[in-house]
Amino acid sequence: MYLLYLDDSGSVGNQNDRHIVLAGIAIFERQAYWLQTGLDRLAETLARRLGGMDPSRLEFHGNPIRSGRGLWRELGREEQRSVIVDALLTARALRGEWELFGVVVDKSALCANEPTDPTEYAFAQVCSRFDQFLARLRRKRKNQRGLIILDKSSQETRLQTLATEFRTFGHRWGVTRNLVDVPLFVDSRATRLIQYADLVSYALWRKFEHDDPEFFDAISDFFDREDGIVHGLHHYRNRQDGYCDCPGCVSRSS
Ligand SMILES: [Zn+2]
Numbered sequence: 390m391y392l393l394y395l396d397d398s399g400s401v402g403n404q405n406d407r408h409i410v411l412a413g414i415a416i417f418e419r420q421a422y423w424l425q426t427g428l429d430r431l432a433e434t435l436a437r438r439l440g441g442m443d444p445s446r447l448e449f450h451g452n453p454i455r456s457g458r459g460l461w462r463e464l465g466r467e468e469q470r471s472v473i474v475d476a477l478l479t480a481r482a483l484r485g486e487w488e489l490f491g492v493v494v495d496k497s498a499l500c501a502n503e504p505t506d507p508t509e510y511a512f513a514q515v516c517s518r519f520d521q522f523l524a525r526l527r528r529k530r531k532n533q534r535g536l537i538i539l540d541k542s543s544q545e546t547r548l549q550t551l552a553t554e555f556r557t558f559g560h561r562w563g564v565t566r567n568l569v570d571v572p573l574f575v576d577s578r579a580t581r582l583i584q585y586a587d588l589v590s591y592a593l594w595r596k597f598e599h600d601d602p603e604f605f606d607a608i609s610d611f612f613d614r615e616d617g618i619v620h621g622l623h624h625y626r627n628r629q630d631g632y633c634d635c636p637g638c639v640s641r642s643s
Contacts, residue, residue, distance in 0.1 A: 390418045390569070391533050393490065393519050396540045396577075396586040397548060398594035401496065401507050409545075410593045411511040412491030413586030415519055415535070415613070420485040421582055427479040428581040435472065439463050448577065449476045449584040451591025451604070474607045477588050488522060488613035489589055490515055490621045493597045493635075498627040508547040513562040514623050521620060522613050523567035537572035540583045549574070596635070597624070609636055 395413035399406040416424060428449060436444035439460060447460065454461050454472050461469055480487060492511040499507050516537065523535050539552060551558050552572040559565040577583040592604035613621025614636075622637035633639075 391415050391519075391523065391535045392418060392421055392582070393515075393535060393537045394539075394580075394582040394586040395490075395515065395537060396583060396590045397508075397511075397543045397545055398590045399598065401545060401547065406598065407497070408493055408495055408594070408598050409507050409511060410491065410493050410590050410597070411508075411515050411548075412489070412493075412590040412593050414480065414487055414489055414582065414589060415522065416483075416487040416582070417485050417533075420483050420487055423483055423485075424480055424487075424585060425581050427482055428476060428585065431472075431476055431479060432581075449473075449581065450577070450587050451595070455591075455595075470603060473588060473591070473604050476585070477592060477604060477607050480585070480611065488621055489608060489611045490518055490522075490613060491589060491593050492518075492623045492625070493593050493637075494625045495597075495627060495630075498630075499625050501627075506547060508545045509551060509558070510625070512548060512551050513558070513564075516559065516564045516568065517562055518613065518620055518623065520564040520567050525615065527567070533567075534569045535567055536569045538580075538583065539572050539574050540587065541574040541576050543574075605635075612636060614640070 393413060393415040395411060397411045399409040401409055432444040432447045435447055436442045451473055453459055454469050457469050492514045494507045494511050496507050499510055519535055523533055526533050555571040575583055592608055595601040596605035612619055619636045619640035624635050624637045
């Protein structure tokens with residue numbers, strides 16, 4: 390089974406947010422343990438650096454780390470940014486299969502063209518891309534099903550409705566074939582994989598909302614792709630905004 394851990398950034402209701410992001414990692418069940426272990430090891434190193442605290446108290450969340458809030462205040466600005474990059478690159482040590490998925494929606498662009506709630510649009514896109522990934526595996530005679538796992542404290546309550554009524558919505562999006570049951574919500578303290586999804590979502594948020602690509606650049610090659618086509622990253626934007634160098638847009642325009 391493949392597990393898709395997801396987290397969101399940006400708010401539909403907040404006028405100050407231009408974008409919303411929904412993103413994370415799809416990982417084969419046995420690999421989940423190794424990513425958790427890799428992030429635990431990084432937390433142990435950081436806990437020693439921060440004076441020997443309990444590593445389980447260190448959670449990887451992009452915003453507090455970059456802003457130097459709480460425990461992260463002890464680190465310098467460059468060191469704070471390195472923690473996020475190092476945590477994102479932990480997945481590189483995995484031997485098995487895993488892919489990143491992400492959807493970035495420019496809210497005003499979407500609302501101008503489609504009468505769709507941005508959260509529903511983003512969730513439908515992620516579910517559909519994950520479903521297509523599983524369908525591709527099936528064609529290669531690797532029958533795997535998928536389960537979506539969301540952060541319990543995700544910003545959008547709409548996401549919770551969409552998840553709990555997934556059977557109805559999933560059918561409307563045509564994606565229930567390869568996915569198991571309804572998505573689960575878990576506490577980010579309980580699993581570092583949700584924390585990893587937070588970092589992926591945050592990396593996209595910093596690039597698209599704040600033109601700060603450092604975190605995204607560390608993971609830009611990790612989004613699901615096949616034969617040079619990037620399926621795992623979808624960027625909904627105004628065409629009038631000109632060229633976009635993200636792999637999702639570059640892949641579609643080539
Ligand atoms: Zn783009």
